[in-house]
Amino acid sequence: GQQVMQIPQYQHVQEGEDFTTYCNSSTTLSNIQWYKQRPGGHPVFLIQLVKSGEVKKQKRLTFQFGEAKKNSSLHITATQTTDVGTYFCAGRTSYDKVIFGPGTSLSVIP
Amino acid sequence: DTGVSQNPRHKITKRGQNVTFRCDPISEHNRLYWYRQTLGQGPEFLTYFQNEAQLEKSRLLSDRFSAERPKGSFSTLEIQRTEQGDSAMYLCASSSELVGGEALVLTFGAGSRLTVL
Numbered sequence: 001g002q003q004v005m006q007i008p009q010y011q012h013v014q015e016g017e018d019f020t021t022y023c024n025s026s027t028t029l030s031n032i033q034w035y036k037q038r039p040g041g042h043p044v045f046l047i048q049l050v051k052s053g054e055v056k057k058q059k060r061l062t063f064q065f066g067e068a069k070k071n072s073s074l075h076i077t078a079t080q081t082t083d084v085g086t087y088f089c090a091g092r093t094s095y096d097k098v099i100f101g102p103g104t105s106l107s108v109i110p
Numbered sequence: 111d112t113g114v115s116q117n118p119r120h121k122i123t124k125r126g127q128n129v130t131f132r133c134d135p136i137s138e139h140n141r142l143y144w145y146r147q148t149l150g151q152g153p154e155f156l157t158y159f160q161n162e163a164q165l166e167k168s169r170l171l172s173d174r175f176s177a178e179r180p181k182g183s184f185s186t187l188e189i190q191r192t193e194q195g196d197s198a199m200y201l202c203a204s205s206s207e208l209v210g211g212e213a214l215v216l217t218f219g220a221g222s223r224l225t226v227l
Contacts, residue, residue, distance in 0.1 A: 006152075033215065042201060042218040043153065088152050092214055096207075097166055098143065100152040 002027050004091050006101035014109050019076040021104035023089035030092045032065055032072045037103070038085045046087075079108050114219035116202050122225045123192055130188045131222040135204030142185050143216060144177055145201040153201055159185060192226045199223050 003026045013019050023032065031050045035043035047056055049065035049072060056063045062075045072089055086103040093099065115134040123129050135142050140161050145153035156175065157167040161182035167175075174192075179185040189196055200223075203216040 031214075035216075042220055043203075043216070045215050045217070048215060090216075096141070096160075096214060097155060097158065098214070098216060099155055100145070102152045105150075 002091070002093060002099055004089060004099050004101040006089060006104050008104055009102065010105045010107070012107045012109065013079050015081060016078050019079050019083070019106055021074050021087050021089075021106075023072040023074075023101050025070045025091045025099075027093070028069050030069075032069075033090045033092070033098070034063060034072075034074055035088045035090060035100075036085050037088065041085075043088060043100075076106075079106070081108050081110055084108050114202055114204050114217055116200075116219035116222050118222060119220065120223050120225075122227065124227050125194060126191055128188065128190045129192055129224060130186055131200050131202075131224075132184060132186050133202030133204075133219060134184045135202070136206075136217060137183075139204035139206045139217070140182070141205045141207065141214070142179055143203045143205070144185070144187050145203065147199045147201055147221070148197075156187070156200075189224070192224075194226045197224055197226045 005024045007022050033048045034046040037043045047063050052069050053067045054065040060077045064073045086105045088100050088103045090098050090100045117132045143158040144156040147153045155168050157177050159179040162179050174190045177187045199221040201221045203218045205214050205216050
């Protein structure tokens with residue numbers, strides 16, 4: 001069946017360093033969504049990418065959708081302690097099922 | 111409307127017992143999703159509804175799991191004859207869909223944590 005993969009599984013950075021997580025799907029996606037889950041919380045929607053090659057920015061966060069619509073990345077510039085959490089990508093299939101990747105857990109050392 | 115509501119928040123049960131979780135989605139959302147999440151893992155798709163119709167159920171789910179959304183509003187997830195491997199956080203999410211089908215943003219509830227002893 002369809003799979004969504006993410007690397008790395010964990011990332012520890014010093015505050016102020018950059019962070020990137022990568023997402024890959026085994027099949028072409030209608031769109032890709034990114035969610036953030038704080039420790040002890042539930043996933044919260046960050047952004048959705050729809051078009052091939054699309055790039056979106058939210059302050060220090062930059063999201064990209066690959067040309068083939070099978071991969072995506074999230075880059076955080078100058079991490080802060082408020083960025084701590086697990087970042088999930090999620091792909092929507094042609095049947096509107098939303099499949100989540102395993103997530104990348106970000107720790108920020110002050 | 112304050113978002114997606116899930117009850118109970120915590121459930122501790124003995125192996126072999128049945129448990130039921132309830133999800134009240136955002137009122138105008140016609141789609142409702144159930145996921146299961148264990149520590150360190152991403153949400154695992156279980157099933158989803160469009161209005162009262164159950165569109166898909168994960169093949170990973172055994173016949174002990176059943177979900178309903180009888181009037182297209184709230185939904186229940188029942189687990190029969192619970193096993194220790196069922197211990198997890200059960201997350202419900204709802205979404206609406208705009209014309210053109212591009213929205214489908216999931217709003218999650220706080221989850222129902224199940225512990226099977």
